[in-house]
Amino acid sequence: MQRISIIGTSGSGKTTFAGKLAEILRVPHIELDSLNWEVNWMSAPKEVFRSRVREAVNSDRWVVDGNYGNDARDLIWERADTIVWLNYSLPVMVYRVVRRTLRRLVFGEECCNGNRESLRRAFSCESIVLWVFQTYRRRRAEYPVLLRAMERRGVRTVKIHSPKEANRWLAWLASSGD
Numbered sequence: 001m002q003r004i005s006i007i008g009t010s011g012s013g014k015t016t017f018a019g020k021l022a023e024i025l026r027v028p029h030i031e032l033d034s035l036n037w038e039v040n041w042m043s044a045p046k047e048v049f050r051s052r053v054r055e056a057v058n059s060d061r062w063v064v065d066g067n068y069g070n071d072a073r074d075l076i077w078e079r080a081d082t083i084v085w086l087n088y089s090l091p092v093m094v095y096r097v098v099r100r101t102l103r104r105l106v107f108g109e110e111c112c113n114g115n116r117e118s119l120r121r122a123f124s125c126e127s128i129v130l131w132v133f134q135t136y137r138r139r140r141a142e143y144p145v146l147l148r149a150m151e152r153r154g155v156r157t158v159k160i161h162s163p164k165e166a167n168r169w170l171a172w173l174a175s176s177g178d
Helices: 014-025 032-036 046-056 069-077 090-107 128-152 163-176
Strands: 003-007 029-031 062-065 082-086 156-160
Touching: 003 014, 014 029, 014 062, 014 082, 014 163, 029 032, 032 046, 046 069, 082 128, 090 128, 128 156, 156 163
Parallel strands: 003 062, 003 082, 029 062, 082 156
Antiparallel strands: none
16 A cells, blocks of 8 residues: 545544554655635635645655545546545434534634634535535445446455444554555
């Protein structure tokens, strides 16, 4: 595993998982949200974002976290040798994203280039909780098809179904030196 893409619905813990995996493998961690989100939650123009992604994945070793479908998947997956899907249940995702949003609100935590959660955003049509409900079923339908196609190309795929399984897999990697 030299170039790994971590995917999953919002709230699955992609960034945390990818950070731990990158540390174990001693490779750079690339967070797609940080390449996309600019100040005041403005998305980078598509070509700027794609240019940032292209440059980031140009190296020989990395762990990338994020989905970004048609905006970046082709750039990442054409170079990836491994794709890890954090495929957790909807209740787990909703719980985790609500807990994360509340923590960020209460403690004023920054995310993605200095942006912060707000009550207005949390209860608007831009709500991350709403986004989970809007994307969960779609990802569960499309990812198996996409991953089978990648497997046919020789890319290793790993499907993880719970946070406990994710922690066991990371612990196994750390102990095996893979």
